[in-house]
Structure formats: C-alpha cells, structure tokens
Amino acid sequence: MSALLTIIRRDLLLVMRRKSEVLTALFFFVIVTSLFPLGIGADSALLRKIAPGVLWVAALLSTLLGLQRMFAADYIDGTLEQLALSPKPLVLLVIGKIIAHWLVCGLPLVILAPVIGLQFDLDISSLKVLMLALLLGTPILSLLGSIGAALTLGVRGGSVLMSLLILPLYIPVLIFGAGAVYANSVGLDVTGHFSLLGALFILALAFVPWVSTAAVKIAIE
Amino acid sequence: MNHLNTLSTNRALNWFRFSSPSTFYPVAGKMIPWFWALSIIFGVAGLWVSFFVAPVDAVQGQGYRIIFIHVPTSWMSMFIYLVMAAWAGLGLIFNTRLSAMMAQALAPIGAWMAFLSLWTGAFWGKPMWGAWWVWDARLTSELILLFLYLGFIALQASIDNARRADKAGAILALVGVVNVPIIYFSVKWWNTLHQGASVSLTKAPAMAQTMLWGMLLMALCLWMYSIAVGLMRVRAIILEREAHTDWVRQLNEVKN
Numbered sequence: 378m379s380a381l382l383t384i385i386r387r388d389l390l391l392v393m394r395r396k397s398e399v400l401t402a403l404f405f406f407v408i409v410t411s412l413f414p415l416g417i418g419a420d421s422a423l424l425r426k427i428a429p430g431v432l433w434v435a436a437l438l439s440t441l442l443g444l445q446r447m448f449a450a451d452y453i454d455g456t457l458e459q460l461a462l463s464p465k466p467l468v469l470l471v472i473g474k475i476i477a478h479w480l481v482c483g484l485p486l487v488i489l490a491p492v493i494g495l496q497f498d499l500d501i502s503s504l505k506v507l508m509l510a511l512l513l514g515t516p517i518l519s520l521l522g523s524i525g526a527a528l529t530l531g532v533r534g535g536s537v538l539m540s541l542l543i544l545p546l547y548i549p550v551l552i553f554g555a556g557a558v559y560a561n562s563v564g565l566d567v568t569g570h571f572s573l574l575g576a577l578f579i580l581a582l583a584f585v586p587w588v589s590t591a592a593v594k595i596a597i598e
Numbered sequence: 599m600n601h602l603n604t605l606s607t608n609r610a611l612n613w614f615r616f617s618s619p620s621t622f623y624p625v626a627g628k629m630i631p632w633f634w635a636l637s638i639i640f641g642v643a644g645l646w647v648s649f650f651v652a653p654v655d656a657v658q659g660q661g662y663r664i665i666f667i668h669v670p671t672s673w674m675s676m677f678i679y680l681v682m683a684a685w686a687g688l689g690l691i692f693n694t695r696l697s698a699m700m701a702q703a704l705a706p707i708g709a710w711m712a713f714l715s716l717w718t719g720a721f722w723g724k725p726m727w728g729a730w731w732v733w734d735a736r737l738t739s740e741l742i743l744l745f746l747y748l749g750f751i752a753l754q755a756s757i758d759n760a761r762r763a764d765k766a767g768a769i770l771a772l773v774g775v776v777n778v779p780i781i782y783f784s785v786k787w788w789n790t791l792h793q794g795a796s797v798s799l800t801k802a803p804a805m806a807q808t809m810l811w812g813m814l815l816m817a818l819c820l821w822m823y824s825i826a827v828g829l830m831r832v833r834a835i836i837l838e839r840e841a842h843t844d845w846v847r848q849l850n851e852v853k854n
Binding site: 524528529532533541542591595596 | 738742745746748749752757762765766769772
C-alpha cells in the first residue's frame with residue numbers, strides 16, 4: 378500500500394514541477410469544446426443536443442494527450458526498469474501510475490465539465506448527469522489508455538499509433554457516457570447507462586492493470 | 599500402458615515438429631494448391647446456387663442476393679480475429695515463433711474480410727434501408743473490428759524488433775477479443791435497423807434451404823481462400839524472418 382501511495386505521490390510531484398504539460402491537455406479540452414459553438418453557430422437547441430457528444434469526444438482526446446506521459450519519460454531515463462526490479466509487484470506500481478494519471482487528466486475534466494456545459498446551455502439536471510458519467514467514465518479511459526501507453530513505449534510515431542490503438546477501445550465508454558446525458562435530456566431513465574458504465578469500470582479495473590503490466594514487461598525486457 | 603505413453607509422447611512430438619518454421623515451410627507449400635482448388639470448387643458451386651438456384655426473396659427481391667457475399671465475409675472477419683488472437687496467445691504462452699507469424703499473416707486477410715463485409719453491407723443497405731450507412735450497433739461494432747485489425751497491423755509494423763512486435767501485437771489482439779461477442783450478439787441485444795440473424799445454431803434457419811446452402815458454400819469457399827492466402831503469407835513471412843538461416847539459403851527458390 379505504501380508503495381502505491383509513494384508512486385502516486387511521486388508522479389503527482391513530477392507533474393507539479395512541470396505544470397505546463399498537464400495544463401496543455403486541460404486547455405485543449407476547453408478550446409476544442411469552445412470551437413464547436415463557433416463552428417456550428419449559436420443555436421442553443423442544437424448546442425444542447427450535441428453537448429454530450431462534443432464534451433465526451435473532447436474528454437477522450439485530452440486524456441490521450443496525457444497518456445503519452447504515463448510511462449514514456451520513466452522508460453527513457455531507465456526509472457521504469459528500476460521500478461520493475463524493485464521487490465514490490467509491478468502491477469501495484471502500474472496501478473499507482475494509472476491513478477496518478479486519472480488525478481491529473483481525468484478529475485480536472487469532471488470539475489471543468491459543468492463550466493463547459495453552461496456554454497452549451499445545459500440545464501442543472503443534465504450537468505449533474507454529465508459530471509457523474511464523467512466521474513465514472515474517466516477512470517476507464519485512464520485504465521484502457523495505460524495499455525496503449527505501455528504497448529507503444531519507445532516505438533516510432535508512438536503517440537499517433539497509440540490513438541489508433543486506444544480510440545476504438547474507448548468507443549463503448551463514449552456511447553454509454555454521452556448516451557446517459559442524452560437520455561436524461563429527453564426524460565428517459567439513465568440507470569441503465571450508469572450500470573453499463575459501472576460494469577465497464579469494474580471489468581477494466583479487474584483486467585487492465587495485469588495487461589498493462591505485461592505490456593510494460595515486454596517493453597523493458 | 600507403457601506403449602500408450604510412448605504413443606502419446608510421439609504424437610506430441612510430431613505435433614510440435616510442425617511448429618518449427620523449417621519443417622512447416624515445405625508442408626505449407628504442398629498444401630496451398632489443394633486449398634486453392636477447394637476454394638475454387640466451393641466458390642463456383644456457391645455462386646451457381648446463389649444466382650441460379652436460390653429463389654427470389656419475397657420482400658427484398660433480387661437485391662437480397664448480396665447476402666451470399668455479405669454474411670460469409672462477416673463470419674470470416676469475426677472468425678479470423680478469433681483464430682488470429684488464439685495464435686497470438688499461443689505465441690505469447692509457448693514462445694513459438696511460428697504462432698506469432700501465423701497471427702501476423704492472418705491480420706490483413708481478416709481486415710480485408712471486415713472491409714468487404716462493410717462494403718457489401720453498404721451496397722445492401724442503400725436499396726433496402728435507403729442509406730449507405732446507419733449508426734447501428736452491428737455496423738459500428740464491425741467498424742471497430744476493422745479498426746482493431748488496422749491497429750494490430752500498425753503496431754506490428756512500427757516495432758522493429760520482431761520478437762517484441764509479436765508480443766505487443768499479441769496483447770493487443772487478446773484485448774480486442776472482447777469485441778467479437780459484442781458484434782455477434784449485437785442484433786440480439788439491441789433492437790436496431792440491422793436485421794436479426796438468419797442462421798442460428800439452436801433453431802431452424804429463417805430462410806429457404808437453397809439460400810442456406812448457397813451461403814454455406816460461399817462461407818466454405820472463403821474459408822479455403824483464407825487458409826490458402828494465409829499459408830502463402832506465412833511462407834513469405836518465414837522467408838523474411840529466417841533469411842539468415844542455413845535452411846533458407848539451401849532452398850531451391852532462394853538459390854535461383
């Protein structure tokens with residue numbers, strides 16, 4: 378447990394020392410979502426309708442921006458190898474890195490989402506559903522993303538390749554996450570969407586750390 | 599008892615003998631013409647049944663005949679993914695070179711099948727639904743399957759070290775397996791525009807007997823085609839990867 382906390386604290390500390398990288402991903406989220414009303418026009422009925430999809434797609438992309446950092450820097454300077462050699466199980470350290478990534482790239486999106494949602498003229502109940510869906514969905518994004526980040530370590534054109542590998546896996550999260558907000562806006566029951574998101578989260582939590590650990594081991598052997 | 603034991607170990611040895619590229623290469627070469635011949639026979643028979651024997655559909659008219667290409671290619675795209683993932687998994691577990699090469703050889707064929715399935719589906723959808731494409735659960739999941747194939751191919755192509763490329767590809771292929779049951783059951787789970795399954799293992803097919811035969815013959819044709827092309831591709835991959843070995847240099851086709 379202390380190893381887990383140590384790795385989370387270390388990753389967060391590294392982020393705080395170089396804030397620009399994280400802030401870039403967040404600004405990307407804000408800018409992309411702000412471009413849509415400018416491109417499509419300020420028809421508030423239309424904006425309300427596309428808001429869930431736009432916010433979720435922007436969230437997927439800005440999570441991708443942060444993923445490159447999850448293992449790459451540690452891989453280049455050899456820290457990852459040292460972590461793998463340590464007596465603590467590697468899977469614990471990988472989980473720590475995933476949690477740190479979510480704290481840095483996922484949680485801020487959940488907090489920013491209502492502000493962006495207001496730009497799209499969403500009402501209070503939609504904003505609540507949007508925040509809850511993001512709260513449940515962004516950890517899945519960090520988990521699944523870690524597979525891509527580990528598989529593309531030290532590969533030519535790694536970041537482009539990673540988006541090709543990971544975005545198809547993100548599609549179910551996008552469908553159910555945006556679907557929950559849309560269902561709420563037309564007065565349908567949203568529990569089904571949240572149940573499916575929860576199921577995805579549990580499945581990802583159970584399997585993904587092991588898969589990512591295997592991928593990290595392949596990269597450093 | 600003793601005799602039985604030696605028999606089983608012998609069989610195991612024989613089985614693993616073919617997992618070495620040098621023994622598999624000539625065997626594959628001998629098998630390829632047979633699979634091509636079978637593919638052509640099944641293909642001619644299947645096309646004949648599907649165009650001249652199968653009756654006109656009561657609702658969809660002549661246009662339904664695209665089913666004889668569309669359904670077999672969809673089956674193959676899913677089935678090849680499973681086979682590819684199985685080979686990749688075997689390669690990861692037993693560390694056999696040939697398994698990974700098989701997975702690598704199958705990926706483009708599967709991608710091609712997924713593409714054909716989407717393409718013929720679009721041709722079918724236009725007259726029947728009035729749209730080339732709808733965002734229906736089955737279409738979307740088949741599209742994801744195509745992306746998974748492309749991701750696998752791209753990942754393998756961008757890693758220079760062949761052993762690492764095999765292992766990384768294997769992990770990606772195994773993760774993507776989750777998608778296959780989603781495609782297969784999508785028409786059952788979500789009630790969408792794509793029609794339900796016409797053929798099922800548990801109940802009588804909802805179509806004329808001759809239509810079913812046409813579809814099965816075409817499916818067999820594509821099976822044989824995929825095996826033949828897969829073996830040809832794997833032979834090329836073996837030559838490429840084992841170019842430094844003596845047995846490759848001794849081959850007639852390499853010497854000349």
